[in-house]
Amino acid sequence: MTERPTSTELVEAVREFLLNDVMNSPDKRMAFQARVAANVLGIVERELQQGAENEHLEHDRLVALLGHEGDLDDLRAELATAIRSGDYGGDRTELLATLKLTALESLEIANPKYANPEPS
């Protein structure tokens, strides 16, 4: 069973402290750093919720691309090396689509607004 508050809830509490208290500091540099720190904790909260699922999805995509099992870090390194050396023989369009999906999922954690900027 999960103890309350969960790690997500604890991180959220610290993020709210930064946003509501530290960010009101008259020290502008401190206020700025607090905003950055709060954003970082936002990343951590989203990663706690979605990170495992994202890794799972990326892993399965890499297995499909490379045609064999392996752990995520190894598969990622293998793909990077194969692209660099020119040995990646698969379909480029498929590779591009796959890389975009993985980047989009990372963005949903790192900066959810980035992929869908507001129109000018």
Place this chain on the structure above:
Amino acid sequence: MSKITPNALESVVARSYGPTQVTNLKRVTGGASRETWLFDSTSADTTEHRLVLRRDPAPSIGATGRETEFELLAAVRRAGVPVPQVRLLLETADGLGSGFIMDRIEGETIPRKLLRDEMFTTVRPQLTAQFGSIAAQIHAVPVSSLPKLKVETARTQLDQWTEILDMFREPHPALEFGLQWMRERVPPESEPPRLVHGDFRNGNFMVGPEGVRCVLDWELAHLGDPIEDLGWLCARAWRFGVNRVVGGFGDVSDLLDAYEAASGTRPRTEDLQFWIALATHKWAVMCLIQTFTHIRGAVRSVELAAIGRRVVENEWDLLNLIDGTW
């Protein structure tokens, strides 16, 4: 090296203007490797000069020396490029390090203000075309009139940034995909190589309500492919949240139209696409450099740590660019 004081500056400025009184000396932030100081100098006959001192506390890697920048600014100004008039080069005997003094041009450089403040509403739609014609002016400066600058081509830059990426020993399939895509599309080399500003972007334009007053920050100037400047200008990092390709101000067609009108040559879209891709790749690697400064402990900072999670923003932009979405 002595401290910058009104007295120290008075004896330097005297070489050009005779005995003067230096007032309103203040250091401005911005520019990590160099110092910028603003001051006024009043001569005995009450003539006032509004000046800027640019100085290096220590030499920085990849940037030109201050003497070179001084000569470069003088040369491009003679060729009609809007830059501040340089006045004085610091000498060893001044004991103030390496630097120079130039005229101060007033205006706004801060991207978010230029993109959003009401004061610039009228001029905003014209800035893209101005960037295009100023770029053309820079690229037309006769290379024979310039101090010696490094040649940095598309190929040397690809090699250099690949090497930097490899220092981090982190697999980034998206960046590899971008590198491979770029290697297959290296534009034909500009022959002979031309003057490239090297940091031609929103943030380095001094703008007034009537338009661009001058182009600043020439320390990354080199010889190479002029389209590099247009690609850098169009990188998403310089749009500051406004979804328009050219620094958040306008569209590629406006930029290319103005560039063509001023230079007689229309850059090929695929070459521009290549240079935006390389700019985006550089951004990704710069994020890695910054975050590893934190991870490896040289400077511990939450800000640097956070930048590591921005690598993927650039990967996303790079992949989209390759896919045809600028």
